[in-house]
Amino acid sequence: MRRSLSTERCYYNDGMTEDLTARKCKPCEGGAEPLSTEQAEALLKALHQDWKISADGLEISRRFEFPAYSRTLGFANAAAWIAISEGHHPVLTVSYGSCDVSYTTHAVNGLTDNDFICAAKTDRLISESG
Numbered sequence: 656m657r658r659s660l661s662t663e664r665c666y667y668n669d670g671m672t673e674d675l676t677a678r679k680c681k682p683c684e685g686g687a688e689p690l691s692t693e694q695a696e697a698l699l700k701a702l703h704q705d706w707k708i709s710a711d712g713l714e715i716s717r718r719f720e721f722p723a724y725s726r727t728l729g730f731a732n733a734a735a736w737i738a739i740s741e742g743h744h745p746v747l748t749v750s751y752g753s754c755d756v757s758y759t760t761h762a763v764n765g766l767t768d769n770d771f772i773c774a775a776k777t778d779r780l781i782s783e784s785g
Contacts, residue, residue: 675701675775678768679741689713689765698771703778708766714759715770719781724751730780737776743769745777 675698690698692712699706699715706717721727731749734756738744748755756777758770 675772676779678772681769682742683760683762683767683769687763687767689760689763690767695766695771698768702771702774703781706774706778713765714757715766715774716755716757717774717777718753718755719777720753722752727752727754730754733780734777737773737780741769741773741776743773745773 695708695712695715699708702715703717706715708715719727719730721730727749731747731754734745734747734754743758743760746755746757748757756774758773759765760767760769
């Protein structure tokens with residue numbers, strides 16, 4: 656059962672066992688409500704344990720570490736490709752051996768399903784690369 660926010664966009668799905676990587680981001684419009692703390696914490700459980708919700712509850716973030724700058728850049732480019740194909744863009748902070756990834760939905764000033772969908776797809780980049 657899908658519980659709608661104030662619009663049909665940026666929905667929250669009660670089916671927590673659903674694979675987030677199989678879902679597509681939905682456009683968010685002003686007027687939609689962000690996920691509640693409980694909803695965000697439930698969706699966080701579907702992600703790698705390194706993802707954290709910020710103290711203010713407005714974003715999720717994770718640091719990805721790599722042995723070389725070339726691997727870091729490859730990951731950042733792959734994460735950018737996910738962002739472009741989903742229409743939902745993270746903040747990427749690239750340094751020599753790491754890339755910090757943060758997601759939030761600016762249109763609702765908080766978290767939506769889109770943030771967790773993209774985070775799950777970003778996790779998959781690491782699991783598929785071995």
